[in-house]
Amino acid sequence: MARRGCRPGDRPTERLELTDLFAASGLEKAAPRPLADELRPGQLSDIVGQPHLLGPEGRLTRMLKGERIGSLILWGPPGTGKTTLARLLAHHVRLEFVQISAIFSGVADLKKVFDTARGARSVGRGTLLFVDEIHRFNRAQQDAFLPVVEDGTITLVGATTENPSFELNSALLSRAQVLVFHPLEDAALETLLTRAEGVRGPLPVAPDARASLIRMADGDGRAILTLAEEVYRVAEEGEVLSAEEVQAILQRRAPAYDKDRDGHYNLISALHKSVRGSDPDAALYYLMRMIAGGEDPMYLARRLVRMAAEDIGLADPHALTLAIAARDTYEFLGTPEGELALAEITVYLALAPKSNALYKAFNKARRFVAETPSLNPPKIILNAPTKLMRSEGYGAGYEYDHDVPGGVSGQNYFPEGLEPQRFYEPTERGKEASLRARMDELSRVRRQRRDKGGPDES
Structure with a gap:
């Protein structure tokens, strides 16, 4: 029989009537529940792994001294307590808790929630609206929150795994404070395992397998409890599983990496900076993190080619050639054999001498061209295939550099009326040390020609 409390459009408190009756009957205790739900904290002090927020001097602890909160954005990886915190906050500050997901909700759903919140407010009850995956709302949907947050109809608590600055x-x-959640450290994950043992009994694993579970959880509290629950499910009575057995049973948990979002940009930045900082071991670590996370190896190959041009340049002219060769090798061999070529060039680039002199020269020349008139090259270096062009002075006085001593005439190649520029300033590192000496010698030759007043200087 349909219950009135379940009808679409009813107030959130009415929709909970059936759940409340179910709980009051005692049947809920007999229903199967995931371990993570069974161990969900009942008070703020039970949340683990976020002492910077909930410790004695934590940011949220200070906020709650007045037992009132403003709107919040909870930013952090999955399984770090964002949803649990939102529920407990509503209870702590005596607000009605309403939860929606941005994945399944639209503007019409938001309007219903706002109308219900206005009704609750008219009888003196406030509403904490928890929006999971809030970054999934588009810009127009996000704008819908502004008036109801501003006038106090709702206290908004949004959860996101993505950088709020971008999403x-x-x-x-500007109307909310951002609280950053950190991945759970090993000690916090161990605390969760201990709590699980308090309700399910000793975890049937050897010490090395326990440590392996913690590593596989990758800082995710929900994941460690899900992994533990699977161990309880498969272990036979009296059996103690080794690390190898646990890994074989559970397979391998996918790394916390989304190649389309924040994790992608963080790790490629870390790889690039490790190469630039000449740390081959850190560079290899981030390379393998991205490969293990499912990144397209050709994307990594393209980035490594860029690093060769941007951060090594002419300090090691072979770096760019080798980076392109590594890309071609991967394209030829594919996965997994071709990934070794990417590892090889990563180490080579990290150990190569570094210079961004060419990168700086490129940007300097581009700015100079944008800021100066489009002057014609000097006539002395222009070809004169016709009599008219020869009569206009095209090519007059040009010296063929191969015919002069040293192979450098020193004549001017910049447009007339434009002071010759020096964009490229080689460093003293790697091959650029000899290039700097060569540049200095060429400058000396050109300076001598100017001092003598050569034909192109008239």
């Missing part, structure tokens, strides 16, 4: 409207961010 949320600045107007919405």
Whole structure:
């Protein structure tokens, strides 16, 4: 029989009637529940792994001294307690808790929630609206929150795994404080395992397998409890599983890496900076993190080619050639054999002498061209295939550099009326040390020609 409390459009408190009756009957205790839900914290002090927020001097601890909170954005990886915190905050500050997901909700759903919140407010009850995956709302949907947050109809608590600076409207961010959640450290994950043993009994694993579970959880509290639950499910009575057995049973948990979002940009930045900083071991670590996370190896190959040009340049002219060769090798061999070529060039680039002199020269020349008139090259270096052009002075006085001593005439190649520039300033590192000496010698030859007043200087 349909219950009135379940009808679409009813107030959140009415929709909970059936759940409340179910709980009051005692049947809920007999229903199967995931271990992570069974161990969900019942008070703020039970949340682990976020002492910077909930410790004695934590940011949120200080906020709650007045037992009132403003709107919040909870930013952090999965399984770090964002949803649990939102529920407990609502109870702590005596607000009605309403939860929606940005994946399944649209503007019409938001309007219903706002109308219900206005009704609750008219009888003196406030509403904490928890929006999971808030970054999934588009800009127009995010704008819908602004008036109800501003007038106090709702206290908004949004959860996101993505950088709010990029994913949320600045107007919405200006009305909320951002709380950053950290991945759970090993000690916090161990605490969760201990709590699991308090309700399910000793975890049937050897010490090395326990440590392996913690590593596989990758800082995710929900994951460690899900992994533990699977161990309880498969272990036979009296059996103690080794690390190898646990890994074989559980397979391998996918790394916390989304190649389309924040993790992607963080790790490629870390790889690039490790190469630039000449740390081959750190560079290899980030390379393998991205490969293990499912990154397209050709994307990595392209980035390594860029590093060769941008951060090594002419300090090691072979670096660019070898980076392209590594890309071609991967394209030829594919996965997994071709990945070794990417590892090889990563180590080579990290150990190569570094110079961004060419990169700086490129940018300097580009700015100079943008800021100066489009002058014609000097006539002395222009070809004169016709009599008219010869009569106009095209090519007059040009010296063929191969015919002069040293192979450098020193004549001017910049447009007339434009002071010759020096964009490229080689460093003293690697091959550029000899290039600097060569540049200095060429400058000396050109200076001598100017001092003598050669034909192109008239």
